[in-house]
Amino acid sequence: MPMVLQHSFFMAQRWMRALLRQPAWIVVTLVQPVMWLLLFGALFKSIVQLPGFGADNYADFLTPGIVAMTALFSAGWAGMGMLQDYERGILDRFLVTPSTRIALLAGPLVQQSLVTIVQSLIIIGLGLAVAGASFPGGVPGAVVTIVAAILLGMAIGALSNALALVVRKEETVIATVTSLSLPLSFLSGTFMDLNLAPAWIADVAKFNPLQWAVVAGREALTSADPDWGVVFSRLGLLALLLVACFTVATRAFRAYQRAA
Amino acid sequence: MNAAIEAEGLIKTYPGDVRALDGVSFRVPAGGIFGLLGPNGAGKSTTVKILTTLARADAGTARVAGIDVARDPVAVRRAIGVVGQKNAVDGEATGRENLVLQGRLYGLTGAALRTRVDDLLARFSLADAADRFVKGWSGGMQRRLDVALGLVARPQVLFLDEPTTGLDPEVRVAMWEEISTLAREEGLTILLTTHYLEEADQLASQLAIVDRGKIVAEGSPEQLKAELQGDRISIELDGDGHGAVHDALARVDGVREVALEGRLLRARADQGARAVPAVLAALESEGVPVAAVSVARASLDDVYLRHTGRTFESADEGSGPSSEAEAATAGSR
Numbered sequence: 001m002p003m004v005l006q007h008s009f010f011m012a013q014r015w016m017r018a019l020l021r022q023p024a025w026i027v028v029t030l031v032q033p034v035m036w037l038l039l040f041g042a043l044f045k046s047i048v049q050l051p052g053f054g055a056d057n058y059a060d061f062l063t064p065g066i067v068a069m070t071a072l073f074s075a076g077w078a079g080m081g082m083l084q085d086y087e088r089g090i091l092d093r094f095l096v097t098p099s100t101r102i103a104l105l106a107g108p109l110v111q112q113s114l115v116t117i118v119q120s121l122i123i124i125g126l127g128l129a130v131a132g133a134s135f136p137g138g139v140p141g142a143v144v145t146i147v148a149a150i151l152l153g154m155a156i157g158a159l160s161n162a163l164a165l166v167v168r169k170e171e172t173v174i175a176t177v178t179s180l181s182l183p184l185s186f187l188s189g190t191f192m193d194l195n196l197a198p199a200w201i202a203d204v205a206k207f208n209p210l211q212w213a214v215v216a217g218r219e220a221l222t223s224a225d226p227d228w229g230v231v232f233s234r235l236g237l238l239a240l241l242l243v244a245c246f247t248v249a250t251r252a253f254r255a256y257q258r259a260a
Numbered sequence: 261m262n263a264a265i266e267a268e269g270l271i272k273t274y275p276g277d278v279r280a281l282d283g284v285s286f287r288v289p290a291g292g293i294f295g296l297l298g299p300n301g302a303g304k305s306t307t308v309k310i311l312t313t314l315a316r317a318d319a320g321t322a323r324v325a326g327i328d329v330a331r332d333p334v335a336v337r338r339a340i341g342v343v344g345q346k347n348a349v350d351g352e353a354t355g356r357e358n359l360v361l362q363g364r365l366y367g368l369t370g371a372a373l374r375t376r377v378d379d380l381l382a383r384f385s386l387a388d389a390a391d392r393f394v395k396g397w398s399g400g401m402q403r404r405l406d407v408a409l410g411l412v413a414r415p416q417v418l419f420l421d422e423p424t425t426g427l428d429p430e431v432r433v434a435m436w437e438e439i440s441t442l443a444r445e446e447g448l449t450i451l452l453t454t455h456y457l458e459e460a461d462q463l464a465s466q467l468a469i470v471d472r473g474k475i476v477a478e479g480s481p482e483q484l485k486a487e488l489q490g491d492r493i494s495i496e497l498d499g500d501g502h503g504a505v506h507d508a509l510a511r512v513d514g515v516r517e518v519a520l521e522g523r524l525l526r527a528r529a530d531q532g533a534r535a536v537p538a539v540l541a542a543l544e545s546e547g548v549p550v551a552a553v554s555v556a557r558a559s560l561d562d563v564y565l566r567h568t569g570r571t572f573e574s575a576d577e578g579s580g581p582s583s584e585a586e587a588a589t590a591g592s593r
Contacts, residue, residue, distance in 0.1 A: 003367075010364050018352040089348030093409065096312045096342045097365040098334055257315060259275075 004100045011099075011107020015081070019111060026118065033070040033123050037062060041131050044191070054193045055222065060134060063127035064145045064217030065190035067120045071153035072184065072210050074115065076177035078157035079164030081108050086168060101253045105246070109157050113150045120146045124221075136224035144231055145217030151238035152213040158245040162252035184210050189218075212237045262326055264290040264417050264449035265311060269320035272306050280306040281317070282473035288451055288466070293443045295464030296453040297560070299576035303473040304453040305345070308421045311451070312342045325416045338366070341415035345422045347402040348409070351395030355386050355405050358394060359412060366413035380408040384438075400431040407438070411446075418442070420452045424459060436462055455576055457560045469564060471575070476567040481560060488558040488566055491532030493539060495525040498549035508542045515539060519565060521574055523551075526565065532556075 019025060041062050048058045055061040085091040094104055124142055127133040135141060164173050185191075187204050188211040194202040205211040216234035220226045265288035272281040281303045288294040296304045309315035311324055313333035322329045325339040350358050359377040368376060381387045384404040389397060394405065403423070410418055423439065424432040440463060443450050454460050460467050461481050469477040469484075477484055493515070497505070506520045509527055514535050518527045529535035532555035543550055564572040 007365060010361055014350070014353065014357075014361055017357070018350075021352060088351075089344045089346035090350055092314055092344055093342070093348040093362075094365070095314060096337055096340065097362065097413075098337045098367070099365040 004102050004106075007099045007103030008106035008110065011103050012110035013107075015108050015111035016114065019115065026115065029070075029074055029115070030119060030122060032073070033066050033119065034126060036069070037066045037123060037126060037131055040191070047192070050193075050196060052193070052196055054195060057132070057134060057222075059127050059131035060136075060222045061193075061218065062191065063124060063131065063133050063135075064221050065188075065214045066127075067123050067145050067149050068152055068210055068213035068217055069185050069190050070119055070123065071116045071149035071213070072156055073181050074119070075112060075153040075156035076160055076181055077173075078108055078112055079160035079162075079173045080170065082161045082164045083168065083170055083173065086164070095257075101250055104253075105158060105161055105249050108161070109154045112153055112157050116149050116153045117146055120149050135221050137221040137226060141217075141221035141223075141226065144220035144235070148213040148216040148235060148238060151235065151242050152209055155209065155238065155242040155245040158242070158249040162245070162249040165249070165252040165256045168256075184208060187211075188214055190214055209238065209241055212241075262290060263323075264288045265294070265322070265324050265451060267307065267311065267320070267322045270307065270310055270317045270322060271319040272303075272310065272315065272317050279473055281310075281320075283320070284470070284473065284475055285320075286468045286475050286478055288449060290449050291443075291447060292465040293439065293450045293452055293463050295460040295467035296451065296470055297455070297457065297460040297464075297467050297564075298453075298470035299455055299572060302455075302470040302575075304455075304470055305421055306473075307470070308342075308419050308451070308453055312340060312419055313337055338413070339416045341410035341413065341418045343407050343410040343418070343420050343423060345425060347399070347406050349394045349402050349405050351393065353394060354391050355381065355394055355397070356390045358405060358409060362409045363412045368413070376412060380411060384408045400427060400434070403427060403431075403435065404438070407442075411442075414446075415448060417449045417451065420450060422453055422455070424454070424456070432459075439463055457564075457572060461560050469567060471564075471568045477563060484563045485558045485560065488528065488562050490528050490530040490558075492556050492558060492562050493527045493529055493532050493535065494554045494556070495527075495539070495543070495550055496552040497523040497525060497543075498551040499523065501525055501548065505543065505546055505548050508546045509539060512538045512542050517566065519569070519571075521571060524571075526571075528562075 041059055045058050047053065048055055048061065082091065124135070124145070128135060160173065160177065163176060167173065187201055188208050189205060190210065194205055212234040216231045219230045268285050270281045270284040273279045284303065284307055296307065298304050306315065310317045311322055311329060313329050313336050316330060324336050327335045327339060329336050356377060359380060360373060363373045363376060381390045384407065386401060386405060386408070389401060394402060397405070407423070420439065424435050427435060436459065439450065439452070442448070452463060464481060466480055467478070467484070468475045500523050501520045505525065506518055509515060509525065510518045512535065514531070515527050515529045518525070527539070536553060536555065540550060540553070561572050568575065
């Protein structure tokens with residue numbers, strides 16, 4: 001096994017172990033998505049009756065959006081873990097070992113992806129069992145929804161790590177994440193059919209990675225006969241984004257080293 | 261015998277035109293403990309960052325274990341162990357898990373890894389706590405684990421950046437013993453940075469004094485002290501001194517290197533005790549009351565004063581309030 005994979009695995013193992021030792025964390029991160037899905041979903045249940053709304057069942061419509069949004073939100077915080085390692089000196093300790101920088105980044109991102117899988121399964125399960133969704137896309141649709149969420153989460157997580165490495169201040173990371181996540185959500189079709197939204201929002205949403213994940217997941221999960229062209233084009237965009245963000249993050253390591 | 265570390269003309273400037281290193285050159289022979297002594301902010305940590313590949317110098321070259329740090333940083337990383345200023349241990353993991361992960365990053369596996377980890381745990385008296393979470397350990401235990409982490413891959417050169425800062429005095433002495441034993445038994449070269457004069461005096465077989473980004477003196481502690489002939493006379497004035505006091509003292513026969521800092525007057529004399537009456541007479545003729553006089557053999561503090569023109573204590577205090585307590589300890593010798 002190439003060294004970079006081995007080291008990524010060791011790092012992911014470290015992050016997973018830390019996470020599993022505080023299981024309360026996973027419950028906390030689920031509170032918000034469950035509220036969006038169950039409370040917001042119930043409150044806006046009748047929205048599908050608006051003339052021109054492209055779905056009959058709001059739970060079907062909303063669930064893939066909440067899966068993607070949850071991945072985005074938790075990925076935004078990824079840099080906080082890196083900052084904690086930086087402040088304790090652990091980051092520097094790893095940087096003077098022969099370990100590759102890629103593994104230092106990939107470790108937490110792999111852990112985050114595993115968390116995304118668990119969260120997504122719970123959200124999809126609740127959508128089905130409690131919110132009244134039917135998901136005609138079945139298992140392949142669920143797989144696409146989760147893959148889209150993982151790609152989005154890893155890309156944003158890499159960016160968050162890059163930001164943390166460059167600014168090295170918790171306050172800046174917190175401010176950036178909180179000021180970006182909700183606008184990104186409202187500038188997408190997560191909650192609302194964009195055909196009924198102002199044209200400028202629909203235009204902006206075309207460039208919003210969250211929207212790419214929402215469109216891919218929704219198409220695959222809520223259509224009995226999905227348009228796979230739509231699905232794979234969005235997954236492709238997300239994959240490109242991930243490559244770009246990961247490149248930025250590895251460069252951030254170099255910037256960190258220059259500033260050291 | 262090759263040098264373990266060779267630094268040549270290292271320059272490093274941080275944003276805002278802060279020149280941390282202004283041409284640092286020194287040579288560390290293989291084996292033994294080399295001390296890099298200087299007040300806070302002198303450039304010790306920046307030097308260590310460059311030598312350990314964490315930072316790049318703007319100019320100059322450095323070789324560690326014969327390898328150029330800028331050209332082949334990965335090979336340097338394989339040859340060194342680094343123990344930073346903070347306890348860089350993962351509190352959410354056990355001591356054993358910390359060591360196992362560190363060993364794996366150097367390519368250790370299987371039985372070799374297990375044996376090495378067990379040996380280190382035993383060596384640093386951590387075996388009993390090995391499987392408990394490190395966040396519950398005492399500061400001294402965490403520090404020992406930190407040193408053990410630096411040793412996992414049997415480095416040729418071990419960097420210890422301020423290894424005893426923040427430790428209780430008893431723990432510090434135990435750590436000194438630990439470090440001496442390491443250098444003796446493992447046959448590795450240790451580069452130690454410190455702003456404790458006593459630590460450098462106790463541990464280092466060779467040392468370099470760093471001040472304002474430059475090496476101002478190099479040699480064994482004994483050599484450096486021997487360069488200062490004679491004794492040190494310290495006079496505490498009863499009130500702040502002024503230029504005339506300085507001049508009056510400089511006129512006394514056999515007294516040289518007079519330095520005045522606030523109410524503390526320092527000078528050197530071949531026969532310290534014999535010079536005291538004349539010194540006191542000179543001060544009295546200036547009408548300056550004296551609170552205390554002491555005569556002592558040369559110390560590293562004097563070496564520092566000689567090469568930088570100020571006392572170690574005042575240089576260290578000038579670097580920030582957090583270091584005051586430590587500087588007081590360092591300067592009280």
